[in-house]
Amino acid sequence: MPRLAYSFPEEVLEHVFSFIECDKDRGSISLVCKSWYEIEAWCRRRVFVGNCYAVSPATVVKRFPKVRSVAIKGKPHFADFNLVPEGWGAYVFPWIKAMAAAYPWLQEIRLKRMVITDECLELIAKSFKNFSVLVLTSCEGFTTDGLAAITANCRNLRELELRESEVEDICGHWLSHFPDSYTSLVSLNISCLGNEVNLSALERLVSRCTNLQTLRLNRAVPLEKLANLLRGAPQLVELGTGTYSTEMRPEVFANLAEAFSGCKQLKSLSGFWDVLPSYLPALYPVCSSLTSLNLSYATIQSSDLIKLVSQCESLQRLWVLDYIEDAGLEVIAASCKDLRELRVFPSDPFGLEPNVALTEQGLVSVSEGCTKLQSVLYFCRQMSNAALDTIARNRPNMTRFRLCIIEPRAPDYLTREPLDAGFGAIVEHCKDLRRLSLSGLLSDRVFEYIGTYGKKLEMLSVAFAGDTDLGLHHVLSGCDNLRKLEIRDCPFGDKALLANAAKLETMRSLWMSSCLVSYGACKLLGLKLPRLNVEVIDERGPPDSRPDSSPVEKLYIYRTVSGPRLDMPGYVWRMEDDSALRVS
């Protein structure tokens, strides 16, 4: 039989494969035959590790020897909401160490929800001569000293982004460590830093880096300094302001307005802490070309928000506080016809009573007026099945729908019924829905709908919902493309989990906290499914000290090819599998 694979020289195959960027496709290529596996591995330049514990650094480095760009994710999503205790893990050091040895030409590191120390940053600065991109999203564990190591040593740095990370802000001089000869900065995001950076160093940096496209300042940068920075970088495409407030002075305003009008390429704005509304008109020159606007820190009234947003006819992404109110969303529905993504955050999440006139109606308006709307994150205090049904029918092109009704288990406020039918309509009509977050009063029925219709669903977040294990069973047995499932405070126990145990190997991860899964069931899962890590998180002490029937506090199950992780803290127990037991 002719060996077709060998009819092309390897270089040709390599060249062909170089056009394949998508990880999934690369994975498929590698399964064709052994030589394709090898060639593909040899020429893979980007690796994405969705769960840092699913595979070991050694395995990755061994299979893909020529990687230039790495992206790794660590903690489960619910860590964002303080559900994962400190010290849980997701340390990037083993990865950096392995890559320092294996990838001297590594250029890009992108991390999400990982712990990265100053030591790691120093190792990066020392080991990768061509290092150019560092993006740390929701990371923690490092200080500005570590950043100084990066800025001092990485001559080819192009992107340095600290997105929503926890940085211990020791000293603002880390930015000054960029040598005067350094001019290659393209993207700088320091928005999460608490303290001031050296402003004159920043100004000099910004004006000498003529390729700078993204500049996201932190709150500590005063408004008076913004005009100068803008003048130094009129080519900016993305800007995050610092605090957007100072004493109202006409000359400051004029200066700012002029600086903004000089920025002809500006497409994205963010920042806007402490907004003084009278300074907002300085933005008007750039509004019509804006595609992305993040006003989620702007504590200003609906009328001021409306004046601004109504001019942004090209807007595709809008993040805003619920101060926008239904009235503001109606204006958006009329003005922002290109809107693709809307996020409305709560200004007073812990208040018991509504503080703003934002209801389900706002979302309905936008779903009617914005025909391209496909991604929604909406916090509100009331919802109805009728509204959800309308939204679903209006927007069958919805791909991400996250609704958070602030009161747990809140029913349809008109009929007092569960919101099963409403969410059912969403999954039924939005056939391409990939991500869904539920809230409100929900019975097992909503899960029946999700299992029946949510065939493309990849990520589902559930809280305070369901009646019995049947709910969980519907999801696990029905959602063919489910990758991530996170559940909290639901009465789901052992039955559905055990009945669908094999499903867990087809998913990236499952998180369940404050549910009814027993320790015994966890042990059983760990025993029977060696390719999963079944980790019980319990801060009350060893689960062995309680009966097998006792529910565990939290459970995190993920598939892995590298067995147990070695860095579990004292409150995490991995359920052992058969192989370990046979030895004894």
Place this chain on the structure above:
Amino acid sequence: MWQRNHKSSEERKLELRLGPPGEESPNESIKKCNRERNESSLTLGYFSTQKISSSDKPGPGGAMLPSAWPSTSYHQHQPKAKASFLQLQSCPKNMIVMGKDVPQLCCVENKTFSPSSANTAVSKRTASGPVVGWPPIRSFRKNIASGSTSKLPSGSHQHQHVVKDKVAGKNSGKGLFVKINMDGVPIGRKVDINAYDSYEKLSSAVDELFRGLLVELNLSHVGSSSCYSGQRDSCAGGNQNKEEEKKANTGLLVGSGEYTLVYEDNEGDRMLVGDVPWHMFVSTVKRVRVLKRSDLPAFTHSSKQN
């Protein structure tokens, strides 16, 4: 960490059962079903072999929930189920910290699991307190609304509310959450300093946080209020406090004075809690630690003279 000492009883315990956690004797026919199938390949069909209760709604495959299961509906009050739920209520209610947010180790969840309260959970959230991680927003979005009320701020007051926050850019004026670790306790907590207005209240909250994890806790050092109210000179170096604290000995915490509070300030230095006025402490504190008194450097134990 997980020892398998009694293999046969372990295996019995691991046997797949039909009943909810806590049920001792599963239905015999179900047991036979168990043995016939591999646990991991149980399917929906397994559900449908059971007796159908008229109150149950049918699922997609025509499966019904067997009436043999006591906790058919989560909202029904089931004494048997409650027995196992109680195990989650091991944390005392007083571990709920004052302030708007609750630290990670949440014991409010005992409310969630009590079946009798599930019926009332549908109604408005009341004084039972906030739930950890809900609503699901990141910490830096939690205290956005400026000022003491949640009403919309008017334009003229805007610039007066500019807050220069000193703690990692996450907390803006309202909540000042700092980490608090304690010797001997591997898992730290977080406490909202802004929720208190005095050292006494803080130490009382710290006491509640760590009570039950360690037997004795005495934060007598911070109890003394006279050490900073207008007597700065005598407080230098903290030597004066030694006298004060022996007298004051905050009655909040019973114990031998084995522990004390220290904190890390915005310059990275470790400081003894209680030396400076409360508002100054609030503006410079970055994290707090509960230390064994014996770990403190010698000068704080010595007599008044330097």
